[in-house]
Amino acid sequence: MAVIQATPELLSPTEIDRAFRDPYALSARTRGISWTVLLAVLVMFPLVFTNPAVTSVAVFTMFFLLATVAWNMFSGYSGYISIGHAVYYGFGQYAVALLILHLSITSGVSELALLPIAGVVAAAVAVPVGLLVLRVRRHTFIVLTIAVMFIFQLLAFNFPSITGGSAGMNVAPPTWSGNDFNLPFYYIALGTAIIALALSWGIRRSKFGLGLLAIRDDEDRAKGLGIRVTRTKLIALVISAFFVGIAGGLYAIFVGQVFPQFAFTPFYDLYLAVFSFVGGLGTLSGPVLGALVLGPLQQYFELQFGATTLYLIIYGVLFIVILLLLPRGVVPSIADRYHSLLAAHWRRAEERRSRSGPATPSAVTTGEARTESVPAVPTVREGA
Amino acid sequence: MLVLQGIVDGILAGGLYALMGSGLTLVFGVMEVINFAQGIIVVLGAYLTYVFSTHIGVDPLVTLLITIPIMFALGYGVYALLLRPIKRDRVIMSLLVMYAVAVVIEGCLDIIFGGTLVQVHAAYSTSSIHVAGLEFSDLYLLAFGLSAVLLAVLYVILYRTKFGRSLRATTQNPTAAKLVGIDVDRVSATTLGIGVGLGAAGGMLFGMTESFNASSSYDLISRLLVIVILGGFGSVWGAMVAAIIMLVVEDVVAVVWSPVWGQTVFYLVLAAVLMFRPQGLFGRLAVRAQ
DSSP: EEEEOOOSOOOOOHHHHHHHSSOOOOOOHHHHHHHHHHHHHHHHHHHHOOHHHHHHHHHHHHHHHHHHHHHHIIIHHHOOSSEEEEHHHHHHHHHHHHHHHHHOOOHHHHHHTTTTHHHHHHHHHHHHHHHHHHTTTTHHHHHHHHHHHHHHHHHHOOOOHHOOOGGEEEEEOOOOTTTTTTTHHHHHHHHHHHHHHHHHHHHHHHHHHHHHHHHHHHHHHHHTTTTOOOHHHHHHHHHHHHHHHHHHHHHOOOHHHOOOHSSOHHHHHHHHHHHHHHHHHTSHHHHHHHHHHHHHHHHHHHHHTTTHHHHHHHHHHHHHHHHHTTOOHHHHHHHHHHHHHHHHHHHHHHHHHHHHHHTTTTTHHHHHHHHHHHHHHHHHHHHH | HHHHHHHHHHHHHHHHHHHHHHHHHHHHHHHHHOOOOOOHHHHHHHHHHHHHIIIIIIOHHHHHHHHHHHHHHHHHHHHIIHHHHOSSSHHHHHHHHHHHHHHHHHHHHHHOOOOOOBBOOOOSOEEEETTTTTEEEEEHHHHHHHHHHHHHHHHHHHHHSSHHHHHHHHHHHHHHHHHHTOOOHHHHHHHHHHHHHHHHHHHHHHHSSOOOOOOOOHHHHHHHHHHHHHOOOHHHHHHHHHHHHHHHHHHHHHHHHOOOHHHHHHHHHHHHHHHHHHTTTSSOOOSSOO
């Protein structure tokens, strides 16, 4: 989505290339360093902060990170905003809970081995759901995803013989316990999130990803260009659902209980969507930043004010403020700021160069400098 | 006879849902805003009625004169302050903002009233009329009648006033409406006010027919969204027809099978309809520019 300024002059091939490149892209080295530092911080975090209260917030944040990256892989790239990913989250939870119950698994390690199955179940659910909801676009799609989520919540309530209904289900706890209880969850979620992120990066660079972005920009034209739109959208949804299902499975084992209203919850997608939007929808780093900044905040409010619904008010107000102040997302907004600063820097450099040009007579130069110093004043004021 | 009774109950209750759903679909039609807060707004209307009728002792019907203006102002204000500034990705941004508004209102209601279920009571709450072996609850007759009156008023506003013409023009093409001199922002704010006001009026009736608390809003919004999808997004008449179909299906299933399955069967009907008409019964397909 490169924005090209209309210029009367012809652009040279390099300039065209620069214009079409992602304007938010930092240099490859800066990006590599940032990702490495971030990864190192995330890996070291629970080893440095060992307080269980802190690490449990970190665990939930990792769950959110995983799910937000997965959500963005479908909704961010295709432009089909899903508010119904809680369906896959819920199926992941119930898959794990039911498997543990009926296979009478007790050992903790094999519980975690169920996670890929939770992902596969969620992905399998995404196929019929996707075939139904992907027939419509835009608003109807959004609302239909919400409706499907409520349908599954209702079904979870209405089949007490399978799901335990409103009484919920207990999930047998893992065999390990104590202060390091949180660590396996943290690292599994982090590892899965990294896999999801790598896949997200791969999709973004692949022909398949280009197809998704084309669908986001203009679906009919994409279809006209020979992209199999339904298949492309469905595959993206299934991949996305797989990872969200794993997040659900992790959550079920970690918390130890599954309830219809918390498995198929309308809040879940509000979080995923807002995290992605705040970070920058459809970008690689946006969902990561959004989840890492807002995830802990959400947990903090819930722990601090969870006894009453005060945290709902605080969170709602916070969302409104963020959405109105940073409508484009943090990453694009900061990138814009960075680019305008960079442009100003270039402009000044250009001015300096033209001023100190060797062919210009000195009297004219000083005159020019004097006149130019006048418009320079508002620039300074803007900066301050 | 049971089935017939189910159909009668469904039609009467459907009128009420048509009233609540019409606000949602009207707002969507004019400004493409999915008002996720409609559920909690109905509950807010119900609570306002509850406060005025139990603490001040006014008849619930009279409280409408107070609640509708309050709720209209709320809707107008929400548009002017929160929705108008949104410039990009309007559909999803406005949905998220309304979602957040719903969360804030829910939090406030929960703190003020707690989780206890309450119900608005009036003299005619329990009485009923018997005609030809069928029971017509006075309350539901009132709900149906009032919904019909309010929807008729809405019809007059939409099709017989200058504002209505501006509103319909905005629905058809906001840019063209702007070009012919319609103040689209004012029309949108007023429409959200009307939508929220209709929700509140529905809330007064909802509060009398069912006991509620702040979390009732989720059940409500899921039903309202489903009604609006089935009717076709943006079509007020579609919402009315869909509301009646939904409640009839639900009540008939409830009497012949089990109340638990009423809503589920309706959702299956919805899925079946969408297989053949993805745009809903009366909707237009969104073409181009996904």
